[in-house]
């Protein structure tokens with residue numbers, strides 16, 4: 001595992017540097033990208049520095065809510081419209097309002113699989129240890145699927161869904177994430193320090209899905225000093 005712990009003001013650039021490094025020799029790479037508050041400064045910095053994606057880059061969102069309005073402000077589709085520059089490679093994602101969510105995520109993941117194993121899966125981490133929408137109780141072999149969202153996940157999203165957070169999500173699985181050539185885990189802020197520490201140094205178990213990343217052969221963790229506080233205390 002490569003661990004990069006930087007001051008909060010250096011986080012966005014450190015993430016861009018690690019991302020750029022991982023993409024150096026990639027040809028027509030396939031990327032998986034997270035939503036949430038953590039990647040916002042990273043995406044902003046990619047835009048500010050006019051990050052040059054390799055030609056033919058294909059990008060996929062890690063997950064989406066299941067909701068009647070595909071354009072709802074809390075949806076991941078709306079997130080990428082707000083935070084992902086229109087001149088960057090477009091980010092594909094499953095439709096939140098699909099009539100048949102099971103069929104939707106199956107078709108979506110067939111497209112991800114056709115792209116090849118992901119070159120990079122960029123991840124955030126939930127306070128409950130989820131990655132994408134792989135909630136506690138997920139297994140290493142769990143692939144793309146419809147999931148019931150954990151209460152803590154729904155609480156964390158409440159601000160963006162004033163009329164009620166969806167109960168279900170569509171997600172890439174642990175299996176697709178673990179098959180990625182490189183995983184880049186991003187974490188910021190003091191609220192993440194316990195879960196980051198548990199995930200990266202504690203037992204590998206489905207109750208903390210991010211702990212499976214300990215078994216990934218090419219994991220880069222980029223966190224700020226607040227999220228990495230308990231990791232650096234030990235070294």
Ligand code: F6R
Nearest residue numbers: 034035036037038124125126132
């Ligand atoms: C969203 C995703 C989630 C978030 C996680 C952390 O696409 O993959 O696993 O990364 O919930 O969210 P923030 O960054 O808002 O704390």
